[in-house]
Amino acid sequence: MTMFLREEDSEIRRVEKLTRISDVLVERIDRLEESRGSAWSMFQAAVALEQEVQVRTRELEQALADLSERNRELAVARALAEEANRSKTRFLRAASHDLLQPLSAAKLFLAALNDTSMDELQTELAQRLSGAFESVEELMHAVLDISRLDSQRIEFQRKPVDLGEMFRRLAIEYAPMAEAKGLRLSFAPTSAIVESDPTFLRRIAQNLVSNAIKYTDSGGVLAGVRRRGGRVWLEILDTGIGIAAPDRARIFDEFHRIGREGGAPGMGLGLSIVRRACAKLGHPIAMDSEPGRGTVFRVSLPLVGAETQGKGVAPVLDGPSLRGRVALVVENDDAMRRAYQLILQDRLGMVARVTCGIPEALAQMGDEPPDVVIADYNLDNGDTGLQAIRELRLAAGQPVPAIIVSARRDPEIGRASLELGVPVVEKPVRPEDLQAVLQHMFA
Structure with a gap:
């Protein structure tokens, strides 16, 4: 009986052991199946990802090819635009001689006519003709200036510029215009010598002085120089109508003129030329104005070299x-x-x-x-x-x-x-x- 019980216990332990082994094997098989399932899923995911990468790569290559083509088209368009701009500049430069030649002759003939005795009607007609020629000249010079300033290949001749000498020439040039409106035109004597392109600096000053006279009905216009360290501010002050706040951001735009009854002559290009020229030359420009009391424009210029003794603005006609x-x-x-x-x-x-x-x-x-x-x-x-x-x-x-x-x-x-x-x-x-x-x- 005892022996039978021992054999039964041994058999039970063997069954338990086999059961545990079976459970372990089943667990291993389950893990293996799970592992195999996960690897298969990963393999399938990898294959799908590779296909997606290939599709995206082809799309990217196509996009790069399209971009390259667009860049080539833009380069061609830019080259054509630059050549067109150069052609326009060359045309205007070549045409300017033929356009200004008859205008020069007409103005000289008109000056000779003014030296003769004329009746009141003839004098009025001569004055109106003179004004018309001035408008045509102003427009032509403005178009040529803008064309040159917009050119990418513009060359400036930077050299010392005697502001006193420039003031003397401006005083002679604009005295008749100021006298016709009953205005005082004054240029403060200065010995300042600055570095700039003399032609374009004179154009800047001409446009500022001309604009000041056009928009001033009483009082006067004053041009002078203020020193600030190694620089000077060229200042043009007037007692004109002033510039309202909404107009101050637009006065340097092409064809923008301050509206008022009667209006001022001109095409609204002067200040646009001033802005372009100052930007190209690196001359900062500033403006202060009060409606009804006047305006001051300032252009900052670098001082150079020794200065000459101030000579004032003596009329050269003497x-x-x-x-x-x-x-x-x-x-x-x-x-x-x-x-x-x-x-x-x-x-x-x-x-x-x-x-x-x-x-x-x-x-x-x-x-x-x-x-x-x-x-x-x-x-x-x-x-x-x-x-x-x-x-x-x-x-x-x-x-x-x-x-x-x-x-x-x-x-x-x-x-x-x-x-x-x-x-x-x-x-x-x-x-x-x-x-x-x-x-x-x-x-």
């Missing part, structure tokens, strides 16, 4: 007499030759020898050099006024004083003229400017 001086004119336009003859002889009392080109000028000069040569830059057969001056000086055996007249505002012309020591007078030619340059030369 300079040396030009009567009897001999001027040899080299001009290929018939109307301009006649206009020069009238202004130089009838108004200034000079002896004018007008010629149409270099060979005729050399023949006219003979053995006696003139007192001054006035040469247009663009002559026939590809000749230039600079070439004419060189050949005339060589034939004369001395550096005869000379003036270049040009409608092209080309830095190359400025540099070449500077090397010859020849001043440049821009078209359309003003009799007052021509007289001022001649008197300054003989002084």
Whole structure:
């Protein structure tokens, strides 16, 4: 009996052991199945992910190809736009001579007409014609200035600029405009010499002074200089209508003019040119204004070099007499030759020898050099006024004083003229400017 019980206990333990082993095996099999299931799922997920990556890669490659094509198209469009802009600039530069040539002649003829006796109606008509020519000239210069300032290849001739000398020229130029409105136009004497492009700095000052006079009905306009360390502020103050707050952010936009009864003449391009030129030259500009009391514009300029003694703004028209001086004119336009003859002889009392080109000028000069040569830059057969001056000086055996007249505002012309020591007078030619340059030369 005892033995039977022992065998039964042994059998029970063996069954329990087998059961545990079976449970362990079943558990291992379950884990293995789970593991196999997870790996299969991961494999399937990996395959799906790889397919998705391939699809996205193809889409990305297509997008990059499209972007590259768009970039090529944009590069071509940009190149075409730049070439169109250069072509526009070249066209305007080339056309400016032909456009300003008849305008110069017309203004000189009108100046000669004003020197004759006229009745009241004729005087009024002459004044209106003069105003119309001024408007055309202003518009043409504005278009040319904007074209140059918008060009990516613009070159500036930075050099020392005597503000006192610039003020003197501006005083002469704008005195008639101020007198016509009964305004005081004053330029404070200054000895400041700044670094800038003389042509564009003068254009900045011209536009600011002209604008101040246009929008001032009583009182006056004052131009002066304030020093701040190594810089100066060129300031143009007026007692005009002022600028309301809503207009201050828009006055530098093209064709924007302050509205008022009667309006002011002009196209609304002056301040746009000022903003462009100041930005290109790196001259900060500021403005303060109070409606009904006036406006002040300020342009910051860097001081350079030693300064000269302040000379004030003396009228150049009080300079040396030009009567009897001999001027040899080299001009290929018939109307301009006649206009020069009238202004130089009838108004200034000079002896004018007008010629149409270099060979005729050399023949006219003979053995006696003139007192001054006035040469247009663009002559026939590809000749230039600079070439004419060189050949005339060589034939004369001395550096005869000379003036270049040009409608092209080309830095190359400025540099070449500077090397010859020849001043440049821009078209359309003003009799007052021509007289001022001649008197300054003989002084």
